[in-house]
Amino acid sequence: MRILVALDTNRYSQYVVNEVAKLAMNTWADVTLLGVESRKPASNGTQPPRNLPIVRKLQEFREEFLGYFKDESVSPYAIKRWGYELVDRGKGLLEEMCVCKGMKDFRVRIRFGQPTKQILTEAVEEQSDLIVVGCSKGEQCTWEQDRNAPEKIVKAAPCSVLVVKEEKKPTKIVCCLDHDSVSQESLELINQMVTLHQTDLALVGLTESEHLREEVDQKMKQILQYYTAQKIKAWVSVVDVSLLDKFIADTAEKGLIALWMGHKSLIGKFFSQDRVGKLVRSAQSSVLILR
Amino acid sequence: MVNILVSVNPDLASSIAIRYAGQLAHFMEIALQPIHVKEPEQKGSLFGTGWVRHTWEHALAEKGEEEINLLIRTEKPYCPALAAPRVVVGERENEILKELQTGAYDLFMEGILASFDEGDFKKLITSKLYQSAPCPAIVVKNLVPLEKVALLSYVGLEPSKLVDDVSDILRQAKLPLDVIHLVPKKDKKDLEVNEEAHEAQGFDNLVDAIRKKGLDLQKGQVLTGHPKDIADYLSRYGLVVCAVRNALDKKSPIHTVLAFTPSPIFIC
Structure with missing residues (x-):
């Protein structure tokens, strides 16, 4: 799994780094910490990049993240091998440099430009499986340079997105399903979230006119068996699409909502992009959009 | 011995109900009779009369039996007390009530997934089946360890x-x-x-x-x-x-x- 962690200098970003470190401990994911600065510093040396607040903050976050993996003998990010690699230094210059690597990739990157665009470009170029982005828990997200960045990322991302609300522990992970093509990766991601937060899992099947489609029923059965085998307590229930808005609003108060928004999903049809944005803005705890 | 009638369909809820009954069997001796009511797609008076109707019902029951036998075979290891299913054609509530009234059952059981709409549950327990059943009933919403x-x-x-x-x-x-x-x-x-x-x-x-x-x-x-x-x-x-x-x-x-x-x- 490749996780892209989009960070700014707000306090919630530190919480995000801690949460991702815990997730990475379980998954041994490739991790990229990404900061975005609106303008590239002048190349004449009057403002060295190292003095940018986001650069200093990312250095702190790097230490914070690696601090979770103190035992280097078992850390997937401890430097275990090195070698010479050709590195593009720009302006048509390639240079062979000595590069040190761990078992898993861990990168810290800074991009310049509009935050949402840069984060999405990074996710596409690096083929990320999951974008993790922080957000303040009130209606007004305080993401630097663009208050609506988390919402825009959720709507446009090509992969799953986890919006982590500032220091809000969910009491339940509520996973909404409405079709039968649920990927193994998404099941494992939910598995990791349940383990991480030590919460119960609720599997919610979406019904239409009080009818749960046979293939969804069968998929829920398989998923229940999967989680039971993993020793995870999963509660099952159903909700009619006509009540989906109310259900999400109720559930988002306390639980982490995981919505499957793949192209086959009815949730995408009934739960419009604007509502997704509203959910990200108003939810009191984290939101996971699965793709 | 507790004599239980369990209503089954080829779905998750029934699978949960049967496995829950399997847990009950650890605490008391039970006999579990599954019943599947195959409802005709067309409501109201049933199709035809005499031989025609009998043959049609028979074909419908056979179809239902195939679906249910698969469920019973899958769930039997979780609940050895599970008997061979009874498959009948007709209106669900009436057929189950008829079976409960003639079969000397101590308990009726069915699996129903929990719904966010509380009206669904009210509708269930105020239904003719639940109001007129001659014995108590267990509505199994989830497979929960039976400890207290x-x-x-x-x-x-x-x-x-x-x-x-x-x-x-x-x-x-x-x-x-x-x-x-x-x-x-x-x-x-x-x-x-x-x-x-x-x-x-x-x-x-x-x-x-x-x-x-x-x-x-x-x-x-x-x-x-x-x-x-x-x-x-x-x-x-x-x-x-x-x-x-x-x-x-x-x-x-x-x-x-x-x-x-x-x-x-x-x-x-």
Whole structure:
């Protein structure tokens, strides 16, 4: 799994780094910490990049993240091998440099430009499986340079997105399903979230006119068996699409909502992009959009 | 021996109900008779008469039998007490009631997935089947480990009605029993759990009735809070017993508690 962690200098970003470190401990994911600065510093040396607040903050976050993996003998990010690699230094210059690597990739990157665009470009170029982005828990997200960045990322991302609300522990992970093509990766991601937060899992099947489609029923059965085998307590229930808005609003108060928004999903049809944005803005705890 | 009729369909809810019955079998001797009612797609008077109708019903029952046999084969290892299924064609409620009335069953059981719409549960327990069934019923919403049982009490409950219906089955199960007195209040933010249950109205009468029947009472509690919070609290029980048949007003908040309780519910 490749996780892209989009960070700014707000306090919630530190919480995000801690949460991702815990997730990475379980998954041994490739991790990229990404900061975005609106303008590239002048190349004449009057403002060295190292003095940018986001650069200093990312250095702190790097230490914070690696601090979770103190035992280097078992850390997937401890430097275990090195070698010479050709590195593009720009302006048509390639240079062979000595590069040190761990078992898993861990990168810290800074991009310049509009935050949402840069984060999405990074996710596409690096083929990320999951974008993790922080957000303040009130209606007004305080993401630097663009208050609506988390919402825009959720709507446009090509992969799953986890919006982590500032220091809000969910009491339940509520996973909404409405079709039968649920990927193994998404099941494992939910598995990791349940383990991480030590919460119960609720599997919610979406019904239409009080009818749960046979293939969804069968998929829920398989998923229940999967989680039971993993020793995870999963509660099952159903909700009619006509009540989906109310259900999400109720559930988002306390639980982490995981919505499957793949192209086959009815949730995408009934739960419009604007509502997704509203959910990200108003939810009191984290939101996971699965793709 | 507790004689149970379980209504089955080829779906997740039935699979959960059968596995839950398998858990019950660890605590008491049970006989589990599955019944599948194949409803004709066209409601109202059934197709044709005489030989035509008989042949048509037979074909429909055979189709239902195939679907159900697959479920029974899959679930049998989880519940060895499961008998061969009975497949009938007709209107579901009527056929199950007919079977319950002629078959000398002690308990009716069915799997129904918990719904966010509390109206679904109200509709279920006020249905003809649940109101007229000659025995109590268990609505299995989730497969929960059967470790302890909650017996629900509320203002206006007639203790003898509750205890008479459940005592035989609970005595055989020998499971630890908690009596929970419910005080649902929609405007209350946090759930209040009071261990001084004897202060609740009618609680002592219920405890006396339970002890007279020789049941293993562990503790009593009063839960005061929003019906949904009470329902969440009850999820720690493997079985929640409540007297609701012909006993509650349709608008009672106890219905809301039961609708949102994810554990299996014993209705008497």
